[in-house]
Amino acid sequence: xxxxxxxxxxxxxxxxxxxxxxxxxxxxxxxxxxxxxxxxxxxxxxxxxxxxxxxxxxxxxxxxxxxxxxxxxxxxxxxxxxxxxxxxxxxxxxxxxxxxxxxxxxxxxxxxxxxxxxxxxxxxxxxxxxxxxxxxxxxxxxxxxxxxxx
Amino acid sequence: xxxxxxxxxxxxxxxxxxxxxxxxxxxxxxxxxxxxxxxxxxxxxxxxxxxxxxxxxxxxxxxxxxxxxxxxxxxxxxxxxxxxxxxxxxxxxxxxxxxxxxxxxxxxxxxxxxxxxxxxxxxxxxxxxxxx
Numbered sequence: 001x002x003x004x005x006x007x008x009x010x011x012x013x014x015x016x017x018x019x020x021x022x023x024x025x026x027x028x029x030x031x032x033x034x035x036x037x038x039x040x041x042x043x044x045x046x047x048x049x050x051x052x053x054x055x056x057x058x059x060x061x062x063x064x065x066x067x068x069x070x071x072x073x074x075x076x077x078x079x080x081x082x083x084x085x086x087x088x089x090x091x092x093x094x095x096x097x098x099x100x101x102x103x104x105x106x107x108x109x110x111x112x113x114x115x116x117x118x119x120x121x122x123x124x125x126x127x128x129x130x131x132x133x134x135x136x137x138x139x140x141x142x143x144x145x146x147x148x149x150x
Numbered sequence: 151x152x153x154x155x156x157x158x159x160x161x162x163x164x165x166x167x168x169x170x171x172x173x174x175x176x177x178x179x180x181x182x183x184x185x186x187x188x189x190x191x192x193x194x195x196x197x198x199x200x201x202x203x204x205x206x207x208x209x210x211x212x213x214x215x216x217x218x219x220x221x222x223x224x225x226x227x228x229x230x231x232x233x234x235x236x237x238x239x240x241x242x243x244x245x246x247x248x249x250x251x252x253x254x255x256x257x258x259x260x261x262x263x264x265x266x267x268x269x270x271x272x273x274x275x276x277x278x279x280x281x282x
Binding site: 042045046047048049050051054055056058060061062063064065066086091095096097098099100101102113124125126127128129131 | 181182186196198199223224227228229232
């Protein structure tokens with residue numbers, strides 16, 4: 001049963017990749033994620049890093065109240081939710097010279113490329129960057145194989 | 151408040167005749183909110199990934215300069231990218247009415263908040279009307 005599920009996953013990912021190559025993929029460059037309109041599509045923007053033991057999801061989320069952050073992991077799906085508040089809230093609209101920073105509630109679901117240990121996920125928020133550390137599940141970690149010399 | 155993108159006099163040094171050895175650094179303008187209060191102006195800028203030590207805020211010849219270096223929070227192999235952390239740079243021209251000596255700056259959760267107090271003579275005064 002697990003095999004079937006994984007096969008389906010692999011197939012779906014294959015299709016996603018095909019679409020990316022077809023020109024839907026956008027080159028990585030710095031996008032101003034906080035402009036209104038654009039933010040409605042994908043917020044927050046994320047970078048994903050990996051090393052031998054864990055995946056790291058780094059999200060660009062300045063000005064988010066840490067208490068409003070709601071992070072959950074189910075199988076290989078990570079959900080980031082929270083709220084970026086307009087501070088302070090009592091400024092009259094006519095007092096604004098410029099208003100470029102988008103604010104509001106956000107939810108984003110990110111599919112992780114491999115299985116993670118759901119029980120040991122941790123999240124840190126520093127300098128406006130949210131980092132979620134997801135240890136790899138034991139069975140997907142690379143195994144060191146010793147070569148026997150005969 | 152007028153935005154000025156030209157470099158200040160200080161940075162306009164002798165034009166280089168040869169290409170520098172270092173690649174020129176790339177900058178983006180951080181999105182800002184600017185609003186006015188009775189006491190002065192408040193500037194808020196989103197600077198994700200910039201720590202206090204990597205941030206430079208200065209006022210020279212009535213030009214406010216915000217310059218920050220963003221550093222990634224993770225040191226590992228990137229496998230998927232949607233953004234690149236580059237440096238932040240933005241300048242604003244201040245009017246004469248700002249008391250430059252009393253500007254305060256605060257950095258919290260990647261957001262810089264600058265308070266630019268109005269000079270005393272520019273503050274609104276209530277004038278009492280006397281009935282003769």
